[in-house]
Amino acid sequence: MxxxxxxxxxxxxxxxxxxxxxxxxxxxxxxxxxxxxxxxxxxxxxxxxxxxxxxxxxxxxxxxxxxxxxxxxxxxxxxxxxxxxxxxxxxxxxxxxxxxxxxxxxxxxxxxxxxxxxxxxxxxxxxxxxxxxxxxxxxxxxxxxxxxxxxxxxxxDAPHDPAFAGRDTFTGTIVHPQFWPQDLDYAGKRVVIIGSGATAVTMIPAMAQSAAHVTMLQRTPTWMAAQPRRDRVARLLQALFPARIAYRLNRRKNIRFQEYVFKTARRTPSRIASFLTRATRKALGTHYTEKDWLPPYGPWEQRLCLIPDGDLFAAIRKGQADVVTDRIERFDRTGIVLESGRHLDADIIVTATGLxxxxxxxxxxxxxxxxxxxxxxxxxxxxxxxxxxxxxxxxxxxxxxxxxxxxxxxxxxxxxxxxxxxxxxxxxxxxxxxxxxxxxxxxxxxxxxxxxxxxxxxxxxxxxxxxxxxxxxxxxxxxxxxxxxxxxxxxxxxxxxxxxxxx
Structure with a gap:
């Protein structure tokens, strides 16, 4: 040919x-x-x-x-x-x-x-x-x-991976999610994930199951929404109708719902913001703070992060993970020095800094x-x-x-x-x-x-x-x-x- x-x-x-x-x-x-x-x-x-x-x-x-x-x-x-x-x-x-x-x-x-x-x-x-x-x-x-x-x-070949000051001095492992090494052992390790987008919120609950602790380090919070991994209405439709008909109905239902949420967020952002804030506050309880969870922009000004079954919130409630809102001053031998003067100890740093x-x-x-x-x-x-x-x-x-x-x-x-x-x-x-x-x-x-x-x-x-x-x-x-x-x-x-x- x-x-x-x-x-x-x-x-x-x-x-x-x-x-x-x-x-x-x-x-x-x-x-x-x-x-x-x-x-x-x-x-x-x-x-x-x-x-x-x-x-x-x-x-x-x-x-x-x-x-x-x-x-x-x-x-x-x-x-x-x-x-x-x-x-x-x-x-x-x-x-x-x-x-x-x-x-x-x-x-x-x-x-x-x-x-x-x-x-x-x-x-x-x-x-x-x-x-x-x-x-x-x-x-x-x-x-x-x-x-x-x-x-x-x-x-x-080349994700967005900022050149953080002092990066070469860190004695642990630095990895970008786009090039994840399959032999990376993070069991019992202290992990800091830089970023608060979809990649970070996906990795945290998965890594928290075996890591000593996982910290999400963010400059600003991201709007997040918990959703069941399994759609009960969809499963009901699958039980009642042939596969193709059930799929079309589920697809149409979800398209219209997503369209409604997006357009409402653009017309009256405060309405969606209030709903998401109440849901997040309820999911986190005493772990909720506005500094860490209330974004400085409206919902859907950036892509909304999906949290299946609220797994990220669960990891935080259990003490397996936490969120730190700050800016990076530099890396050092044992972790990250923040502009506030706080130090985050780390064995592994994940730069989930974007595409x-x-x-x-x-x-x-x-x-x-x-x-x-x-x-x-x-x-x-x-x-x-x-x-x-x-x-x-x-x-x-x-x-x-x-x-x-x-x-x-x-x-x-x-x-x-x-x-x-x-x-x-x-x-x-x-x-x-x-x-x-x-x-x-x-x-x-x-x-x-x-x-x-x-x-x-x-x-x-x-x-x-x-x-x-x-x-x-x-x-x-x-x-x-x-x-x-x-x-x-x-x-x-x-x-x-x-x-x-x-x-």
């Missing part, structure tokens, strides 16, 4: 090695592959996965307690029911679910593991991408009509040799980019489960591919003239550090669809159902006389 080169040609009908090349075999890539099988059964595709196993995030992260931070009725695929007893699932169960889907939809033969996409150059005169791959057998080139980035949104965002899996993307500057382009239909041909990306919701948009995007791109085929088009791209009147809007209205750090790298978003990376699933669903594929913005081209200035 792979080739070393193709002669230049003005024929837009030149047949590439693949119709669709998918980058990444995580949730987004698997969703796209399954949709291709269901909606475009004659198209040839392959998934290029740089890691040696499929699963993406769920294969990369191996830290203690790894689990979903969304319920699996929305994080699961819309086309394949989640039937496990737990709504909040451990990482190994999520991987098992992905493996089942890969086999059930005959995707596995199309996955190329340990194969990294290095660069992709679109040749306008050929109407195809030339893609350089690196794998077990070295470097090689393949061609594809369409490239679909399903590589997630963060850098797998670093990256567009397109850090693949070098060029159009006729000219590097694409993503910041110069507007999102179109939340997955394509103004004036960029034959390319799409899966970028999930920030306020809901990632898979909701991954499924929408995969289904939409299949419709685009089928329309290309019907029109005998070699190229498809959303056209935005230089003299457009779009107003740029900040759709990343989250104060989370990883979002703010990445803003200079992210594509633009307008105030309204279709040029907006929307954060409203049900509005997007309506738009995908009602807006035609051939909407006058998306251009289908059969012949390209010369490369356009589109970089």
């Amino acid at each position: 792979m080739s070393t080169a193709h002669p230049a040609s003005s024929d837009p009908g030149i047949r590439p090695d693949l119709d669709v090349l998918i980058v990444g075999a995580g949730i987004s890539g698997i969703s796209m592959a399954a949709h291709l099988g269901m909606k475009c059964p004659g198209m040839r595709y392959a998934i290029m996965e740089r890691r040696e196993q499929l699963g993406g995030t769920w294969d990369l992260f191996r830290y203690p307690g790894i689990r979903s931070d969304s319920d699996m009725y929305t994080l699961g695929f819309g086309f394949e029911p989640w039937t496990d007893r737990d709504a909040i699932a451990d990482g190994d169960r999520i991987l098992a679910y992905l493996d089942r889907v890969v086999d059930q939809y005959n995707i596995r033969p199309n996955i190329r593991l340990a194969t990294r996409v290095v660069s992709a150059d679109f040749r306008a005169d050929e109407g195809q991408w030339r893609v350089v791959l690196e794998g077990p057998d070295g470097s090689r080139e393949t061609t594809a009509r369409f490239v679909y980035f399903a590589s997630g949104y963060y850098d797998y 670093r965002l990256a567009m397109g899996g850090q693949v070098k993307v060029t159009l006729d040799g000219i590097k694409v500057n993503w910041r110069k382009h507007f999102y179109y239909r939340a997955c394509m980019f103004s004036n960029v041909p034959n390319l799409a990306v899966a970028f999930g919701y920030l306020n809901a489960a990632w898979t909701l948009r991954a499924d929408l995007t995969a289904s939409y791109i299949c419709d685009v591919l089928n329309t290309m085929q019907a029109k005998k088009a070699a190229l498809v791209r959303p056209i935005l003239p230089d003299d457009h009147d779009l107003t740029e809007d900040n759709v990343y209205e989250f104060s989370s550090g990883y979002i703010q750090r990445a803003l200079p790298l992210m594509p633009k978003s307008a105030t309204a669809l279709p040029w907006r990376l929307n954060q409203d699933y049900r509005e997007d669903l309506r738009d995908y159902r009602t807006r035609p594929i051939d909407d006058g913005v998306l251009h289908f081209e059969s012949v390209v006389a010369k490369a356009r200035e589109i970089a």
Whole structure:
């Protein structure tokens, strides 16, 4: 299937090695592959996965307690029911679910593991991408009509890991959750976890079961909400209805509830803040203090942390863990010196300090040799980019489960591919003239550090669809159902006389 080169040609009908090349075999890539099988059964595709196993995030992260931070009725695929007893699932169960889907939809033969996409150059005169791959057998080139980035949104190689003063003087072990050593023994050890996001609140109750003590060191508190690991209503529906019907009902129920909470938090943040504060105060009892548990921002200005079965609160009540709100002055030989003068003794320090965002899996993307500057382009239909041909990306919701948009995007791109085929088009791209009147809007209205750090790298978003990376699933669903594929913005081209200035 792979080739070393193709002669230049003005024929837009030149047949590439693949119709669709998918980058990444995580949730987004698997969703796209399954949709291709269901909606475009004659198209040839392959998934290029740089890691040696499929699963993406769920294969990369191996830290203690790894689990979903969304319920699996929305994080699961819309086309394949989640039937496990737990709504909040451990990482190994999520991987098992992905493996089942890969086999059930005959995707596995199309996955190329340990194969990294290095660069992709679109040749306008050929109407195809030339893609350089690196794998077990070295470097090689393949061609594809369409490239679909399903590589997630963060850098797998370099997380956000601040250079704390005195770090080299610490005589214990320092580890980042993104590179968790499987042989790390923390039994009977004093552990300090720097950070208060989803990763930290997941690790603390898991590590507290055997560690001597675990401390969560935070600069500011995070809004947290306890939720049962098992959804009683969902289990009831599963008992009453066939699996697919029960799954659709549970999915719809949870989508609407999450939408209600998010929109209420944005309209009247004090209402959600009061509810969460009362619940947290009740869960912690005498361990509750405003300094440690009342954030200085409104709910959903950052992603809400999910606490299944209140396990973090339970660990704190039992004295297995605690929370310290302060700033780091420096590391020393035996732990961390805080700006208040307090010292935290530690045998192990975990820097759960966040992710670093990256567009397109850090693949070098060029159009006729000219590097694409993503910041110069507007999102179109939340997955394509103004004036960029034959390319799409899966970028999930920030306020809901990632898979909701991954499924929408995969289904939409299949419709685009089928329309290309019907029109005998070699190229498809959303056209935005230089003299457009779009107003740029900040759709990343989250104060989370990883979002703010990445803003200079992210594509633009307008105030309204279709040029907006929307954060409203049900509005997007309506738009995908009602807006035609051939909407006058998306251009289908059969012949390209010369490369356009589109970089």
